Amino acid sequence: MRTAPSDPVQPFGRRGTCPALSTPMLTGDGYLSRIAFEADIAPQDMIALCELAEQHGNGLIDITARGSLQFRGLTRESACDLENDVLALGLPIRDGLAVETSPLAGRDDQEIADGGSVAGEIRREAAALALHEKLAAKMSVVIDGGGRLSMGDLLADIRLKAVRLERRVFWQLSVGGPESKALRAGFVEADKAVDVVLLLLVHLVGKGPLARGRDLDLQTIKAICGDRLVDREIEGETPATSLPLELMAIGTGTFAAGITPAFAQVRASDLSRLCDLARAVDIETLRPSLNHSLLFFGSRGACVALIPAAGTSGFITRAGDARSSIAVCPGAPGCASAFFPTHDLATFASEECASLLDGSFTLHISGCGKGCAHPAASLLTFSGTADGLAFSISGRPCDPQDDILPFEQQRTALSRLARLYEKEHKPGENAANLIARLGKEAIAAALRQDDR
Secondary structure, three states: OOOOOOOOOOOOOOOOOOOOOOOOEEEOOEEEEEEOEOOOEOHHHHHHHHHHHHHHOOOEEEEOOOOOEEEEEEOHHHHHHHHHHHHHOOOOEOOOOEEEEOOOOOOOOOOOOOHHHHHHHHHHHHHHOOHHHOOOOOOEEEEEOOOOOOOOOOOEEEEEEEEEEOOEEEEEEEEEEOOOOOEEEEEEEHHHHHHHHHHHHHHHHHHOOOOOHHHOOHHHHHHHHHHHEEOOOOOOOOOOOOOOOEEEEEEOOEEEEEEEOHHHEEEHHHHHHHHHHHHHOOOOEEEEEOOOEEEEEEOHHHHHHHHHHHHHOOOEOOOOOHHHHEEEOOOOOOOOOOOOOHHHHHHHHHHHOOOOOOOOOOEEEEOOOOOOOOOOOEEEEEEEEOOEEEEEEEEOOOOOOOEEEOHHHHHHHHHHHHHHHHHHOOOOOOHHHHHHHHOHHHHHHHHHOOOO
């Protein structure tokens, strides 16, 4: 029997730990446990998980950017009980090394290759070598087969992305960060893809438990992988699309309904009701998915029936919803590091700044300087500090800030920004272009309400 957790609250700036079902982490509202799935589950299974979230925690469930479920508000004792009860359900829970792939892998008629089989083989080999116990806690491998779901924004220590070269399928290898900033190391033939990933992971094990993909350079990668790497050029790369909300056909007569909880968090009771509706309209299965979303699978009629019901219940079901343009962490009181309640400000922003939040940029609202909800730079970022609400234009919470506002001025500042947009934007101009045109000084002055 596993003993109750005794982990301390993680200090500011610490993003190297990773909560799991067997290793919960202490946060501001109690312990937090996380699970990820290797396959779909039935609506009834999710209802059972919601009941456990209310029984053992505070009834709040997060859906992460990678499609994991987080149970909040646990105690030392209830975290152990939750683990036992979840395992008793016999669900397809992922264990060991985080090898991520699209939840549509193997059934997406637009994908170049099935990343699921590659990911499964990597997991099995990594488990046989016990690599998970020796690698950095947040070590992540992304296997992107292409298709409807973009995985480019996910941070990855090692990434394989399927591409077509000369009518053959290769895997493009990159390391360290999101796709746009990662080091591209070359291409791998399909039958050598698993070997390449395992060789790199074993090398990182040898470098110690803090080694990450960003510590690999091109010379080292080529020395490790040898002739398994192929140098090629890609012309006219087609960027992957993001998950469309509402209805999509994914091939073989199957449809999916993409539904997202506002601000990546949902009450277990609300999610349970949604799953009850899903059962009533004959939804077959569901899966927590990328970008804090849920995918419900079934016939066209079932998916069409579920979407409006979800919208009425407060879920995001359509593109263009202002809430989709806000990246926000749990904030206070849920996170011990947060200086203010982020969801309150995010809700206000989604209503007051709806025209400004047109999908052309992400408004990042962070409870502290860690920036967990959106590690990359954002065109406009607000973050909590001991002195007030800091803001930056084209930066991250951990970067030098442009200025700090008193917390009591946070809503007023957003209202001034909304009025600036209404006054200055030109026909056909999106918010990102307007902010770029006006420049950092003008935006900062509006937020501070300068007279200049």
